[in-house]
Amino acid sequence: MHERLSFYVHRDSPLHRLNPLTKLTMVFAFILLSFGSPWYWTPHILIVLVILPLSFVGRVQREYLLTAARLIFPAAGFLFLMQSLFQPIGQTIWFRWWVLEVTHEAVAFAFVNAARIIVMVSSFTLLLLTTHPSELMSDLTRRGLPSQFAYVIISTLQIIPQMQAKAQTIIAAQRSRGLDTQSSFVKRVGALVPLVGPLVFGSLVEVEERAIAIEARGFTSSHAKTSLCEIPDSRFDQILRGALIVSVILAFVSRLWLS
Amino acid sequence: MAIVTLQNVTYKYPLTEAPVLQNVNLQINEGEFVAVIGPNGAGKSTLCYTLAGFVPHFFKGELTGTVEVAGVETHQSSLNEWVLNVGLAFQNPFNQISGAKYTVFEEIAFGLENIGVPREEMKPRVEKALALTGISDLADRSPYSLSGGQQQRVALTSILVMEPKVLVLDEPTSQMDPIGTREVFGVIRTMAERGMTVVLAEHKVEWIAAFADRVVALKDGQVLLDGKPGEVLTSPLLEEAGFGISRYTSTARKARELGLWKKDQLPITLEEAVEGFSLTSSPSPKERGE
Ligand SMILES: Nc1ncnc2c1ncn2[C@@H]1O[C@H](COP(=O)(O)OP(=O)(O)OP(=O)(O)O)[C@@H](O)[C@H]1O
Ligand SMILES: [Mg+2]
Numbered sequence: 001m002h003e004r005l006s007f008y009v010h011r012d013s014p015l016h017r018l019n020p021l022t023k024l025t026m027v028f029a030f031i032l033l034s035f036g037s038p039w040y041w042t043p044h045i046l047i048v049l050v051i052l053p054l055s056f057v058g059r060v061q062r063e064y065l066l067t068a069a070r071l072i073f074p075a076a077g078f079l080f081l082m083q084s085l086f087q088p089i090g091q092t093i094w095f096r097w098w099v100l101e102v103t104h105e106a107v108a109f110a111f112v113n114a115a116r117i118i119v120m121v122s123s124f125t126l127l128l129l130t131t132h133p134s135e136l137m138s139d140l141t142r143r144g145l146p147s148q149f150a151y152v153i154i155s156t157l158q159i160i161p162q163m164q165a166k167a168q169t170i171i172a173a174q175r176s177r178g179l180d181t182q183s184s185f186v187k188r189v190g191a192l193v194p195l196v197g198p199l200v201f202g203s204l205v206e207v208e209e210r211a212i213a214i215e216a217r218g219f220t221s222s223h224a225k226t227s228l229c230e231i232p233d234s235r236f237d238q239i240l241r242g243a244l245i246v247s248v249i250l251a252f253v254s255r256l257w258l259s
Numbered sequence: 260m261a262i263v264t265l266q267n268v269t270y271k272y273p274l275t276e277a278p279v280l281q282n283v284n285l286q287i288n289e290g291e292f293v294a295v296i297g298p299n300g301a302g303k304s305t306l307c308y309t310l311a312g313f314v315p316h317f318f319k320g321e322l323t324g325t326v327e328v329a330g331v332e333t334h335q336s337s338l339n340e341w342v343l344n345v346g347l348a349f350q351n352p353f354n355q356i357s358g359a360k361y362t363v364f365e366e367i368a369f370g371l372e373n374i375g376v377p378r379e380e381m382k383p384r385v386e387k388a389l390a391l392t393g394i395s396d397l398a399d400r401s402p403y404s405l406s407g408g409q410q411q412r413v414a415l416t417s418i419l420v421m422e423p424k425v426l427v428l429d430e431p432t433s434q435m436d437p438i439g440t441r442e443v444f445g446v447i448r449t450m451a452e453r454g455m456t457v458v459l460a461e462h463k464v465e466w467i468a469a470f471a472d473r474v475v476a477l478k479d480g481q482v483l484l485d486g487k488p489g490e491v492l493t494s495p496l497l498e499e500a501g502f503g504i505s506r507y508t509s510t511a512r513k514a515r516e517l518g519l520w521k522k523d524q525l526p527i528t529l530e531e532a533v534e535g536f537s538l539t540s541s542p543s544p545k546e547r548g549e
Contacts, residue, residue, distance in 0.1 A: 134361055138372075155358035209354035212313055214369075216347040217357070217417060220339045223375035228368040228385075230378065 007063075007128040015058030015126070019237040020136040021143065027123040029244035034119040036248065038255040040108075043115035051122045060129040064122070072121045076114040083110030133157055138227040147225060151214075163199070170198050262456050263287035263310065263425060267324035270305065270314055279305045281480040283324075287458065289424075292451035294467040294488075295460045297477035298501050303460035306477065307349070307429040309333075310458055312341035329424055343374065346423030350430040352410035355417070356402045363405075363413055364389070364398040370421045388420035392446055407434030415443065425456045432463065444470045464505045468492055468527035476502060493525040507532040 015023070030051070034043035055064040083106065090105025137150040174194060265285040271278045279302045287293055297303050308314045315322040316338040326333040329344050348355065360366040367385045376384070389395045394412050397405065402413055415431050428447070432440040440463065448470050451457045461467055467474060467488060474491040476484040478500050484491045491497070493508050507526045514520040514536070526532040 132361070134359065134365060137359070151359055206354050209349070209351060210358065212308075212317060212347070212349070213355040213414075214357050214359075215313075215317065215338060216311065216342050217370035217421065218339065218342055218373035221343075221374045222339060223373075225372050226375050226378055226381070227372055228365055228378065228381055 007125070008132050009060050009063055009129050010132075011059050011130075013057060013059040013130065015054060015060075015130045017232065018130075018240075019231060019233045020131050020139045021233070022237040022241050023127050023131055024136070024140075025241045025244050027127050029248050030123045031116075031120050032248045033251050034116045036255060037251040038258050040112060042251075043112060043119045046119050047115060047122065051119065051126065054126060058126060058130045060126070063129055064125060067125050068118075068122065072118055072125070075121070076117045079117060080110045080114040083113060135229060135231055138229065139231045139233075141225060142227060142231070147219070151219070163203075167199060260289055261286045262289045262329055263458070264327040265309075265324065266327075268309065268322070268326060269324055270309060270320060270322045272305075272318060272320045275320075279480050280309065283480070283482055285475065285482065285485070287425075287456055289456055290451055290454045292448065292457045292470065292472045293459070293475060294471035294473070295458060295475045295477060296462070296464065296467065296502060297460075298503075301477040302480040303477055304349070304429050305480075307347065307427045307458065307460055310425065311345045311347035311427045312336070312338050313347070316341070342423075343421075344423055345425045345427055346418035346421055347427045348411075348414045348418045348429070348431050350433050352407060352414045352434065355414040356410065357417075361401060362399050363394065363402055366402045366413060367417050367420050370417055374421065384420055388416045391419065391449075392416045393442060408432075408436065408439050411435060412439075412443065415446075419446075419450065423455070425458065426450060428457070428459045428461075430460055430462065432461070432466075440466060462503060464492060464503055465507070465528070468505055468507075476500075478502075488527055489524065492527045511535060 030046055034046055055061040084102055085100050085106075087103075087106035087109055089109065090103030092104035094102050094104055094107070096102075133154055137145075137154045141147050141150045263285065264287075265283050268280055268283040268285075269278050270280040283306070295303050295306060305314065308318060309322070309326055310328070312333055314320070315333065322333075328341070331341075331344075333341065357366060357369045360369055364385060367388060368381055371381045371384060386395070389398055392412050392415055394409065394416060397409060397413070402410065405413065411431055411434055415428070418426065426447075432443050435443060444466050447457055447459065451472070459467075459471070471488055473486065474484070474488045475482055476491055476494075476497060483500060484494055484496060492505060497504050498509075505527050507529060511520045511525045511532060515525070520535060521538055522535045524531075524535075526535050
């Protein structure tokens with residue numbers, strides 16, 4: 001059925017062995033750097049010299065490049081085109097086409113923005129590819145994230161495929177009773193209405209039962225929680241996190257300085 | 260010694276008119292294996308929720324009378340303390356999967372993590388529990404990829420591993436085949452022999468007959484009968500009240516009307532039926548051969 005519920009690829013690599021918080025810090029540091037650094041080429045450099053090599057270090061280059069080719073680059077490319085064509089900024093006109101003016105400034109702006117999007121999505125992709133979701137959550141809970149909050153995130157990640165499967169079942173059941181889900185658009189939207197009931201009401205009952213089930217297993221227990229898997233947090237992790245935070249601060253300070 | 264005591268327990272869900280449990284009195288001893296039977300809507304699940312503390316701490320509504328487990332009264336306790344004493348597994352296995360774990364092993368460990376069991380202790384306990392319910396080979400699978408019966412075993416194991424004093428099970432074998440059911444009843448029996456108190460709501464009368472120490476028959480929220488399986492399951496009141504009864508009992512009852520069942524006691528298991536019928540059986544092969 002849904003044997004693979006997360007993006008996580010189970011492999012042994014230095015990136016897999018990093019503490020989850022270090023990787024999370026890395027993601028946010030890359031994003032902040034690509035938006036906050038005063039130097040124009042920061043996001044581009046990050047992509048080519050950091051993110052791409054990291055995907056090899058993490059031995060997930062195949063998965064990463066596939067995601068990049070299918071999703072990240074097309075989305076960023078679209079954004080680049082839109083912003084180059086429709087941003088009403090700049091005087092240096094490169095060329096004019098119909099009512100559109102493409103200026104040097106708009107293209108430059110679009111180019112850096114597209115790179116930022118690539119940094120953002122790519123670093124999250126790498127995080128998800130190399131971090132077991134329950135490890136991430138256990139680690140964050142250990143560091144004080146409320147366990148309810150962690151639970152909501154992680155169970156949502158798991159529940160989406162189930163909701164899809166259930167919607168399929170309900171559609172099949174209703175179609176077998178003669179409900180039309182295959183003709184014109186308006187009809188199809190109309191036909192979805194009877195779906196909502198079972199999906200939502202079914203979910204409410206399920207939510208109640210699930211609440212009982214996790215409560216029965218001591219979820220709100222006042223004892224301090226422990227965790228099954230040991231999550232290493234090495235000296236290297238701590239130094240790396242420190243370095244990332246310092247570099248973000250430096251980027252923002254230098255930006256303020258220069259402006 | 261009684262570990263569970265219910266006195267004049269009456270309960271009404273917030274939206275129901277009539278009480279779902281009415282004047283229920285029940286005393287259960289430590290290590291006893293009690294089966295609760297009753298037609299649909301009799302209140303079996305509600306009784307389970309009451310024992311497990313979800314009534315009144317989770318389902319609001321009105322609960323009167325006293326519910327006491329291991330010397331503590333339910334109103335005096337909170338749900339998160341109560342569940343340390345009383346474990347609950349219920350029918351739908353799919354909704355008992357925490358949704359927070361990616362393998363069966365982690366899923367079983369979830370409860371132990373929540374109650375702060377140290378890591379060194381956790382692994383052996385999970386392994387032991389998996390072996391007990393016969394699902395060691397599923398340890399690395401995703402809980403969602405399992406069949407209904409396998410998920411029910413996972414649900415049962417997740418509770419067993421927490422070693423509650425009282426184990427409350429609401430139709431825990433509804434999706435299992437006969438072999439699975441027999442194995443799980445065997446596991447429950449073993450737990451009872453080790454001193455765990457078990458309350459089991461179940462429709463499968465023939466299995467109850469073979470494994471339980473005591474049977475409580477519920478009807479419209481009231482205790483109709485309470486006693487040894489041999490007494491309760493053969494009572495003529497049961498069939499009148501619309502309970503499912505063992506086919507061995509019903510066969511022997513028919514046979515008695517025809518004068519073919521000579522014993523006083525009606526059978527509840529295959530063995531008892533065979534034994535009873537062999538007393539009255541047709542002439543032996545030798546006589547027939549004559
Ligand atoms: N959450 C609820 N809110 C209101 N009424 C409920 C709720 N749950 C059960 N009931 C009602 O309480 C009565 C007893 O239900 P209960 O689920 O305890 O029966 P049961 O003996 O477990 O039946 P079954 O054999 O079908 O499992 C039923 O009339 C039912 O409609
Ligand atoms: Mg029930």
